[in-house]
Amino acid sequence: MLHAVGALESGTCKYVLISYGHSARSGDSMLRMLSDMTGDEAIYGHFGAAGGYALAAQRAMHEFNTGPDTWKHIAVGQRAWANLNPRAMMYDRRLTDDDYRAAKWLIEPFRLFDNCLVSDGGRACILTSVERARDLKHPLVTIMGLGQHNPSGDLQKADYLAGPTGAKIAGEAAFSMAGISREAVDACQIYDCFTYTVEITLQDYGYFEPGGGKDWFMGGAIEPGGRMPVNTSGGLLSEAYHMGLTPLTEGVMQLMGRCGPRQLGPETNTKTPEIMLCSDNGGILQTHACCIFRRL
């Protein structure tokens, strides 16, 4: 996104397409990518992103007493959004607290529903200048703020698994550029490879103190009708895994008012959004990007 803005501002091009497509579910390339990512750690049976994030989540349980009681709100809340999204892989599957608890462990402390989906498909968005976008058919959505922070390359040197992750500095940079406080945000689309990722990202953005997520997520806070809608397509957990394009495109489409039954506003008993906060992660919390969008 930052590169796209640079290319547009410098006059290098007029339009930038950001796209992602993958046959991850029907092919084996996602598995191979995760195996490559594991490297020599495979000798211990460590595997891919799930193994790394499980280590992060376990440390967080030790440091600030989070755990399944917090994460269930994220899994169940996002599923409620997916149930309003006919394109979501989990559209016709309900998920309750009991279902969450009854699910098998994969890599403990993660149960099945703490893990994102593996999907076939893709996403894309097009960036151009505000001047050009004014003449196009969709409502105008602008970039208010961007921030990135990439704290490490190696899991064995990562001191931030239980936060503060790159989200803290990236978030501060994005809010600073936008000139707003986090209270001005109407809804969030948070990269959610695992439930814990949503918690630690919102925690590092400052929405609650370490461990405060357990209360913050209660009462359907992120669900339809909630005070802070999060991952309104169902997200990577319940809609489809298209890397950072799942949260990013959902954020923009919500601001444009193109989301049908799950549209934020009167239809879902939520505030009609003007400002949207989106995030993306890479590696095991090793890179982070934050983006704040605004509907003009």
Place this chain on the structure above:
Amino acid sequence: MGYAKPLPQVNADTRPFWQGCRQHLLKIQKCKNCGLLRWPPAFICPACLSSEVEWVVAKGRGRVYSFAVYHSAYQPGFQDELPYVVALVDLDEGPRMITNIVGCDPGGVYCEMAVEIVWDDVSEAFSIPKFRPLQGEG
């Protein structure tokens, strides 16, 4: 029976480490310029950028920084070991390394648990360092 799990892919950076392991010596790098003890091995110091390095033997004790219990085998060779524990262990010397916790019930592992090294001689060429709960005096 052959060894069904992945073996180390030795490279120039890690060769001295694995050679040490074969002799049951847990070797880590020490920067000759700034003294930083580091893991994983690298040809340049992440703190001072010096490429002058020596290998020192860690005594093989540490604490569990974090751990994960695998209930699913993502690699077939681990099927018979389920559930097994992958952990990040902070060595007393400082570096953090990924390993297995063995010799105890996975449900008994916890963060900050004191552990000590135990060697798994998996082939003629390789011994793999794993950790178990610290036994005897601390």
